Amino acid sequence: MSENYTEIVILCEGRQDEVFLRRFLKQNGYGHHRVRCRPYPAGSGSGKQFVQAEYAKEVVEHRRRATRINIALIVMHDCDTRTMEESRAMLEQSAVRHPNERIALLLPKRNIETWIHFLQDGGPVDESTPYRKLPRESDCHSVVDRLGAKHEYRLSADVPSSLRAACLEIQRILPKSCVELPE
Amino acid sequence: MLKRIYADNFKCLVNFAWEPGPGHINLMLGPNGSGKTTVFECLERVRAFATGDGKVDELFPPSTLTQWQDVPIQKFAIEWEREGEVFHYELAIVHTKNRVHQEVQHERLSVDGKPLLRFETGEVHLYGENTSGEMSAYPFDPRQSAMASQPPLWNNTKLTWFRVALRRTKILQIVPPMMDETSFEESPRPLGYFQNFVSWYRWISQDQGMAFRLQKELTEVLPGFSHFKLEPYGPEAKLLKAFFQGQAGRAVELSFGSLSDGQRMLIALYALLHGLAAQPEETYGNDLPSELLCLDEPDNFIASREIQPWLTAVEDRLFETKARLLVISHHPESIDYALIPSSGEAYSAFWFSRGESGQTRVQPLVADEPGGLKPSELAARGWLGS
Numbered sequence: 001m002s003e004n005y006t007e008i009v010i011l012c013e014g015r016q017d018e019v020f021l022r023r024f025l026k027q028n029g030y031g032h033h034r035v036r037c038r039p040y041p042a043g044s045g046s047g048k049q050f051v052q053a054e055y056a057k058e059v060v061e062h063r064r065r066a067t068r069i070n071i072a073l074i075v076m077h078d079c080d081t082r083t084m085e086e087s088r089a090m091l092e093q094s095a096v097r098h099p100n101e102r103i104a105l106l107l108p109k110r111n112i113e114t115w116i117h118f119l120q121d122g123g124p125v126d127e128s129t130p131y132r133k134l135p136r137e138s139d140c141h142s143v144v145d146r147l148g149a150k151h152e153y154r155l156s157a158d159v160p161s162s163l164r165a166a167c168l169e170i171q172r173i174l175p176k177s178c179v180e181l182p183e
Numbered sequence: 184m185l186k187r188i189y190a191d192n193f194k195c196l197v198n199f200a201w202e203p204g205p206g207h208i209n210l211m212l213g214p215n216g217s218g219k220t221t222v223f224e225c226l227e228r229v230r231a232f233a234t235g236d237g238k239v240d241e242l243f244p245p246s247t248l249t250q251w252q253d254v255p256i257q258k259f260a261i262e263w264e265r266e267g268e269v270f271h272y273e274l275a276i277v278h279t280k281n282r283v284h285q286e287v288q289h290e291r292l293s294v295d296g297k298p299l300l301r302f303e304t305g306e307v308h309l310y311g312e313n314t315s316g317e318m319s320a321y322p323f324d325p326r327q328s329a330m331a332s333q334p335p336l337w338n339n340t341k342l343t344w345f346r347v348a349l350r351r352t353k354i355l356q357i358v359p360p361m362m363d364e365t366s367f368e369e370s371p372r373p374l375g376y377f378q379n380f381v382s383w384y385r386w387i388s389q390d391q392g393m394a395f396r397l398q399k400e401l402t403e404v405l406p407g408f409s410h411f412k413l414e415p416y417g418p419e420a421k422l423l424k425a426f427f428q429g430q431a432g433r434a435v436e437l438s439f440g441s442l443s444d445g446q447r448m449l450i451a452l453y454a455l456l457h458g459l460a461a462q463p464e465e466t467y468g469n470d471l472p473s474e475l476l477c478l479d480e481p482d483n484f485i486a487s488r489e490i491q492p493w494l495t496a497v498e499d500r501l502f503e504t505k506a507r508l509l510v511i512s513h514h515p516e517s518i519d520y521a522l523i524p525s526s527g528e529a530y531s532a533f534w535f536s537r538g539e540s541g542q543t544r545v546q547p548l549v550a551d552e553p554g555g556l557k558p559s560e561l562a563a564r565g566w567l568g569s
Binding site: 004005006015022026031032033034035036037039041136137138 | 400403404406488491492493495496499502519520528529557
């Protein structure tokens with residue numbers, strides 16, 4: 001029997017992020033009813049400001065309730081041209097996470113298209129290159145499935161650093177949900 | 184896939200044309216009285232006529248004429264796309280001067296401009312699919328659809344395909360208090376308010392895999408839900424019961440009618456999604472047209488917490504089945520979730536309003552530039568679409 005509350009909140013910049021994360025979570029047993037994505041605003045570029053502005057509020061709400069109910073927060077925030085450390089610091093200016101909190105910061109560098117491109121080809125990617133967007137967001141489903149722990153796919157050693165860090169973040173808050181990372 | 188709907192002289196629809204967008208989900212927004220539900224009503228009446236579910240006088244009484252004009256002819260058209268082919272169906276109804284009688288002025292079906300059927304002045308003309316010229320002509324009752332009367336044959340596969348596509352169109356304004364908890368027979372077609380939900384559930388649950396998947400999903404949606412059971416209720420009827428896990432692991436059985444309105448609404452909404460792949464009442468080989476589901480305010484009766492999970496379940500299900508959803512909603516959750524920037528794969532949104540002379544008009548809604556208010560706040564102010 002499931003509890004009737006959202007277990008995982010997604011805070012992200014746009015629809016491609018949401019479709020990517022929802023697919024990953026569904027493949028790992030977190031169906032529609034357990035996940036809520038904060039509706040993000042319209043307009044290109046506004047998603048980034050939205051995540052920065054809402055992050056601290058989400059952390060406050062998470063802390064108010066996490067001792068009583070089983071919840072997690074997943075934040076996806078593109079690095080663009082910044083380093084992961086700079087992006088993390090920018091977010092944590094408003095709220096610093098404790099190491100045992102189920103709050104994951106996923107910081108794709110350069111953005112989600114970089115990860116999708118890597119998962120499609122398996123070869124090395126340049127985390128500073130802006131790769132092309134998919135024609136339809138749901139075109140990412142098949143490659144996202146490769147990240148699931150139950151999938152036979154093995155990530156190549158060229159896994160980009162931001163994806164590797166994100167897998168570790170997810171494994172921390174949702175153990176056994178990602179493929180084994182190559183050494 | 185429905186490409187275009189046209190109606191003239193049907194209630195507030197005067198020379199009205201609408202082309203739904205490419206999104207799996209088309210959200211229809213607009214103030215009360217702007218004609219959104221009338222578009223569904225129009226589509227349902229044309230569908231019912233063209234598939235033989237009613238005669239012209241039953242489906243197009245004088246009360247369906249536009250009241251502020253005195254025009255005796257109603258015109259309708261539907262365009263439907265099938266892998267590059269476009270079907271064009273036209274229907275014109277003429278009302279006598281005293282409005283006592285109605286009959287078909289013309290009914291036509293063509294594909295890519297090539298006629299398949301023409302019914303005019305009481306005579307049906309049939310055309311070959313792969314040959315040029317007329318195959319046969321015969322007189323026919325002008326109160327009925329000539330298309331609906333055609334038996335499915337090897338030489339009218341396209342006409343049959345289009346009719347099946349119309350049959351697979353479901354138009355619903357679900358009202359849980361009207362749902363009957365008993366059923367006397369299986370019903371492949373949900374009625375307008377889904378009052379026959381249990382009979383329809385009996386039909387779809389013949390596919391046990393589908394019934395299992397639905398019940399499994401409902402265990403996530405309804406806390407404690409376990410399964411459904413159709414129990415005999417008198418010599419012919421069946422009663423739908425829902426089983427829940429009670430205290431100390433004891434099962435609690437509740438008749439469908441004793442569930443809350445919101446619970447019955449949720450069950451109906453998820454059942455509709457799982458029923459998208461159900462066997463149609465009229466079959467057509469392996470090339471089955473995808474379904475068109477039209478829902479009028481499905482977010483009534485259910486908690487805000489349920490809307491986004493259902494919408495995302497819809498997206499997944501439509502993606503798998505290639506079905507389409509046209510949905511009328513006023514709920515801020517639906518509005519804010521649908522009016523987001525995307526490739527347009529998932530959502531298209533339209534704003535319905537009334538023109539100066541009272542007729543319904545429609546325009547596509549696009550996401551505003553960043554920095555403004557939420558779309559739901561704009562809708563609450565009546566600013567959306569302006």
